[in-house]
Amino acid sequence: MQRLVVIGGGAAGFFCAVNAARLHPALEVIIAEKGSRVLNKVRVSGGGRCNVTHACFERADMIKKYPRGTHFVKKAFHQFFTTDTIEWFAARGVTLKTEPDGRMFPVTDSSQTIIDCLLKEANRYGVQLRMNRDVTTLDRSGDRWNIQFANGELIEADYVCVACGGYPKASMFDWLKKTGHSIEEPVPSLFTFNMPGNPITKLMGVSVEKALVRITGTKLQEEGPLLITHWGMSGPAVLRLSAWGARVLNAGQYEFTAMVNWLPQHNEQSLRDLLGELRFELARQKMNNKNPFGLPQRLWEYLLEQSGIKDDIRWADLPAAGQNKLVKLLSAQEFAVKGKTTFKEEFVTAGGIRLQEVDANTMMSKLAQGLFFAGEILDVDGVTGGFNFQHAWTSGWIAANAIAAAAGGHR
Numbered sequence: 001m002q003r004l005v006v007i008g009g010g011a012a013g014f015f016c017a018v019n020a021a022r023l024h025p026a027l028e029v030i031i032a033e034k035g036s037r038v039l040n041k042v043r044v045s046g047g048g049r050c051n052v053t054h055a056c057f058e059r060a061d062m063i064k065k066y067p068r069g070t071h072f073v074k075k076a077f078h079q080f081f082t083t084d085t086i087e088w089f090a091a092r093g094v095t096l097k098t099e100p101d102g103r104m105f106p107v108t109d110s111s112q113t114i115i116d117c118l119l120k121e122a123n124r125y126g127v128q129l130r131m132n133r134d135v136t137t138l139d140r141s142g143d144r145w146n147i148q149f150a151n152g153e154l155i156e157a158d159y160v161c162v163a164c165g166g167y168p169k170a171s172m173f174d175w176l177k178k179t180g181h182s183i184e185e186p187v188p189s190l191f192t193f194n195m196p197g198n199p200i201t202k203l204m205g206v207s208v209e210k211a212l213v214r215i216t217g218t219k220l221q222e223e224g225p226l227l228i229t230h231w232g233m234s235g236p237a238v239l240r241l242s243a244w245g246a247r248v249l250n251a252g253q254y255e256f257t258a259m260v261n262w263l264p265q266h267n268e269q270s271l272r273d274l275l276g277e278l279r280f281e282l283a284r285q286k287m288n289n290k291n292p293f294g295l296p297q298r299l300w301e302y303l304l305e306q307s308g309i310k311d312d313i314r315w316a317d318l319p320a321a322g323q324n325k326l327v328k329l330l331s332a333q334e335f336a337v338k339g340k341t342t343f344k345e346e347f348v349t350a351g352g353i354r355l356q357e358v359d360a361n362t363m364m365s366k367l368a369q370g371l372f373f374a375g376e377i378l379d380v381d382g383v384t385g386g387f388n389f390q391h392a393w394t395s396g397w398i399a400a401n402a403i404a405a406a407a408g409g410h411r
């Protein structure tokens with residue numbers, strides 16, 4: 001009997017294991033998990049609801065959500081896409097629903113539904129779960145793999161799928177480097193910006209539906225919802241920036257200037273013209289009473305205060321200096337960022353197994369026979385919104401199919 005050992009009992013590992021076991025019933029499939037529980041991240045993901053995938057049905061749009069691995073996922077999505085994820089779960093009684101921002105969750109709003117489904121599949125196809133198995137060495141002798149665990153146990157396998165997730169430190173990859181693979185240095189992605197001591201933090205809880213955030217000195221910019229927190233800024237625009245800027249921001253030790261345009265439909269000039277018109281239109285009204293841009297009232301009052309515009313001033317009496325400052329703050333307010341905070345809902349590691357060394361059509365190593373990779377261990381990561389799980393499902397499924405085919409099963 002041929003044997004597949006999947007290293008790591010997370011989303012990618014389970015998807016590989018259950019699909020391989022289903023496609024090739026004669027294959028012995030073992031999941032070796034370092035911890036005492038499987039599917040831990042699935043459990044906590046999406047605030048306990050599991051954001052399984054994203055309602056994005058165009059590959060060309062989808063690949064733009066992966067700051068690292070764009071070309072790799074482009075190939076992979078031809079084999080298993082978001083639509084396939086939705087169907088795969090639906091065929092097993094798990095219906096997904098779409099939220100207005102495109103994120104997809106189980107209709108139960110519980111990640112346990114996804115866990116139960118994967119565990120049921122594992123049980124149905126006889127996948128063996130071995131907990132507390134921390135792989136320390138992986139090497140090949142003859143035409144089999146030797147998998148050595150920290151507890152001294154050793155097992156052999158014909159096929160190995162490494163699905164051990166993202167490692168935050170380069171040294172944690174040492175056991176994998178021995179397979180001949182090289183590693184893109186890991187750095188965190190999906191974090192929020194710290195702005196210690198900045199008065200904006202007094203507005204914690206205020207959110208703006210659409211702001212444009214730029215990182216000065218780079219080409220990085222993102223438009224979208226922005227949330228002010230007690231330590232700085234968060235929200236989709238910031239998280240996406242953190243993902244696209246993961247490497248450059250790490251290189252600068254997370255010290256940079258973020259520039260916010262609170263009204264991205266305007267630039268400095270169009271705003272200047274508009275304020276000029278508003279002085280006449282709203283002449284008799286007090287500026288702090290009348291917020292003509294639909295910004296949250298607390299933010300509007302803060303921007304007036306920062307512009308040195310007094311509380312009771314009327315639009316007609318707006319001094320030129322105040323007007324200039326307000327235009328500047330509305331269109332390009334600068335914030336000194338010092339440090340980052342991990343986003344509690346979803347964070348990932350950028351970096352991992354170098355993609356040139358893995359075939360995106362099979363997830364098979366180009367360097368070692370019978371060795372496959374799936375999930376976050378690869379140098380692929382997406383922005384928030386279900387894109388990281390989609391990559392886990394896609395790569396796990398492709399690896400399963402390639403392993404089943406190599407072992408002589410059906411594709």
Ligand SMILES: Cc1cc2nc3c(=O)[nH]c(=O)nc-3n(C[C@H](O)[C@H](O)[C@H](O)COP(=O)(O)OP(=O)(O)OC[C@H]3O[C@@H](n4cnc5c(N)ncnc54)[C@H](O)[C@@H]3O)c2cc1C
Pocket residue numbers: 007008009010011012013032033034035038039040041042044045046047050051052053133134135136163164165166344345346347348374375376377385386387388389390392
């Ligand atoms: C709090 C949080 C919430 C998230 N929410 C979402 C979300 O809603 N939607 C989304 O798309 N993404 C989300 N993500 C990201 C997503 O969870 C990951 O991208 C995804 O889980 C990666 O799956 P994986 O199977 O590759 O790795 P993991 O889920 O990390 O699983 C890897 C497994 O391998 C085990 N392992 C590691 N080393 C060894 C070893 N040497 N031997 C044996 N076992 C080992 C680990 O213990 C772990 O169980 C979230 C992440 C976090 C941290």
